[in-house]
Amino acid sequence: MDLLIRKNVPSGIILALKRLRGIGKILTKPDVTDYNPGSVSRSFKKFLERNKLPHIRLHDLRHFNGTMMLRYGITEREASARLGHSNLLMTKKYQHVLEDMDKESADKLNCIFKPSIDNALKLKEIR
Incomplete structure (x- = not known):
């Protein structure tokens, strides 16, 4: 079973998913039945x-995603939205x-x- 893993989800999609939160699964088989969580991990x-590639858990990708967002300056609120967290404390764990x-x-x-020599010179100019 090959899974489609989407990257760079547009913000419009995130907003739509937030509105749809709680309506059911967003990752399903083509026949719209649920994947068994174990089969998703086995496929990965x-x-x-x-x-x-080296072994990592599928869940480790969430931590990688959170860390890369931190590394490249994505705000905590944006990262929290992308990770689907309702509060920033949970995001910080990732x-x-x-x-x-x-x-x-x-x-x-x-x-x-x-202080560098340049900073010392700038201080002299200010005085």
């Missing part, structure tokens, strides 16, 4: 194996700080505490 595992993000933050803070 087979997809990884077939394409010689967003993880990566090593390069931590280094970037440290570099920004270092600029505050370690």
